[in-house]
Amino acid sequence: MTQDKSVLLNIKNLRIEGYSDENWIEIVHGIDLTLHRGEVMGLIGESGAGKSTIGLAAMGFTRDGCRISEGSSIEFDGMELTTTPAADLQSLRGARIAYVAQSAAASFNPAHKLIDQHTEAPLQYRIQKRLESQEDAMELYERLRLPNPREIGFRYPHQVSGGQLQRAMTAMAMACRPDLIIFDEPTTALDVTTQIEVLSAIRDIVDQFNTAALYITHDLAVVAQMADVIKVLLKGDEVEEADTRTMLEHPKDDYTKSLWAVRDFKKEQVPRPADTVPLISVKNVDASYGDTPVLYDVSFDIYSGMTVAVVGESGSGKSTTARCITGLLPPTKGEVLFQGTPLPPDYRDRTKDQLRQAQMIYQMADTALNPKVKISEIIGRPAQFYSGLHGPALKNRVDELLDLIELDPSQYYNRYPPELSGGQKQRIGIARSLAAEPTFIICDEVTSALDQLVAEGILRLLDKLQKELNLAYMFITHDLATVRSIADEVVVMQYGKVVEQGPKDVMFTPPHHEYTDLLLSSVPEMDPDWLTTLLEERGVDDMGEVEKNK
């Protein structure tokens, strides 16, 4: 079959302004973009690069507080979207250009059934009758390999898992067989094993209907699987554009090269010290939320100066284990030892010194820092609470901590969290945990909300602090690339149990436990043929198996 490869979307000199502090500030500076029918273009860059803004602009849509500047041109199939009246634009959306959002869980309306949301656009445009449209939805569900395709649509969003929702949303975008779909980070919120299912489903369906797509992501390995062409963006400017293979093999620009090199950081693996008691020892811990058991017989040790990475998919009990260690959730069975002495199960029964030893750093630095409190106070409070410092001694201590996290005290001492970038906020989170002078820090997905370059900076900082202060880390993550770079030992969890544990080099060398193997092989690689090869290796039946296990 010969497929139409004519130009579908032609963006020229796209400039977009955002309104902030009573001024219009340009956030996208003259982007040109040409997309042919059936072609998939990857837009990649860090947050603030303008990826989503450009994607939405391709639908003639801007978020509140943004506007497309004069002189920009967005031509979709011969139609100039910047001058099209609002009513005509609205009738394009959903019908000829569709959108797939990052979080399907948030983007489906909780009050309506999936299929009713699916049929909304076809009914709106009178393309299909209700029953016809429902029939079509079920067919799409089947193509996207959703379980029970004939029934799943009649469920509410909260009754369906995240990966399934993401596929249902892709089906919804397909409802009117659009010419163009904007995928805005569709797999970022998913576990690696689920990500593969969604990626392959998207790739197949885009292929089958010769749909053009803009695929927005910050994950290079993912974009390598999905896109024919890649465009790299930085702060609203284009860095470079090339077809996928060329871009991966010969990136030209230094910025692109730095993106490619991000995963190079690898700390030197430290072996367990001989003849010492572990700093923290989790022994046969069971725990439950109410009557629902969540942890079964979890045991592992953490030694001073070492990093233990706890990996697993969401719901595997990683964070619950951390809650047991800190005493937020007293275990129903088993105990947690600190240097060989059992800790009271409930944090309220622990002494100040015991509390001081174990500190936490959280995933969302945004919500973990009180936006109305000065940096000096955020860091100063634990220093005051645990070490009784005040006056000039306290100020010196805060300065010292700011130096440790490589932020200039004179500049940051009096600032508030909203004035900082994501990476700087996470550094403040680190400083706050260090203020207590702990020997052990639990890092709960500390880098997963950050851009790769920023995340790498945080990992390097944590590594430096570990060497200087002989800290032990428990590193909770679902990202195996992070594990590779920072862990000394790895604990793999699934369904509340430890399935495998050991030193990193052993864990990353086959043979693996079946589940570890599944996790490891699901991490996307930069090779553009990786997904194709993997799916061939696993076969379609295996994919079904993954689904059943969920």
Added chain:
Amino acid sequence: MGDILSIIAKRLGLGLITLLVISIIIFFAVELLPGDIAQAVLGQGATEDNLAALRAELGLDRAAPVRYFEWLGNAVTGDFGNSLVSKTSVAEAIGTRFANTLFLATYAAVIAVPVAIFLGVLVALFRNSVFDRVANVVTLTSISSPEFFLGYILILFLAVKGGMFPAIAKIDDGMTLIDKLDRTFLPALTMVLVVVAHMMRMTRASIINLLASPYVEMARLKGVPAWKVIVKHTLPNAWAPVINVVALNLAYLITGVVLVEVVFVYPGIGQLLVDAVTKRDFPVVQACCLIFAATFILLNLAADVGSILTNPRLRHPK
């Protein structure tokens, strides 16, 4: 659904306990009213013997806790004792009055709630437009004016000058419903004006709150028209806070309308309560307070159940 029934049962139980606590507070608050009840009933000329005789007759010479439990026991069976002033049964006197109050409250609510929610949706749809501002100013003005002032203004323009509606809302059992509705239109309208603003603004706020959510953006990007985005995608998720405000206002319509009743000479329970307090007719005061408390508790319970029922996560468990 079993979950919801058990939640309702639990809330009902808690409501009963609350009511019990309130009954204690009411009983002893009335005890604390200054002055002597027998003295108030018999007047200045009563002799010590007369006063003592009346106290014995009313049982006032016995200890307060004993009287409380006796009163509570009777109240549970619907017997609120006899009025000290008219000597007739309190339950009977309150019965017709309370029915009248409920009638007026229902009348006002049937107009006010749909109007408020409809206006709320409209101002959310045309947010920050001239219409939005005008609606805001008008409803805020009406909520900020005292009820008696609104009542007299309405009487002046619609009854005295316009002659469209009667100024005095005296009703009795012999009247037809149409007659009653006509007679009570002005007090009902006054109450509508007082409660609409609150409910409308809450509807507006909770809809606008949801407009930033990703599923609303998704609906827009699917080409759903603006009015449908509001009605189909935000309203079903906006009910919980709206229902709570509606319940509070309904309770106000029943318990907070003394002034409106006085202005329109309407034979409701509010007037009865005020009269009873001035005459120190404590069985009537206690009964009225207990009925008001029960109204508040029941309406809040209804609001809780309503918010639960609008949450799809609870209606359709996994």
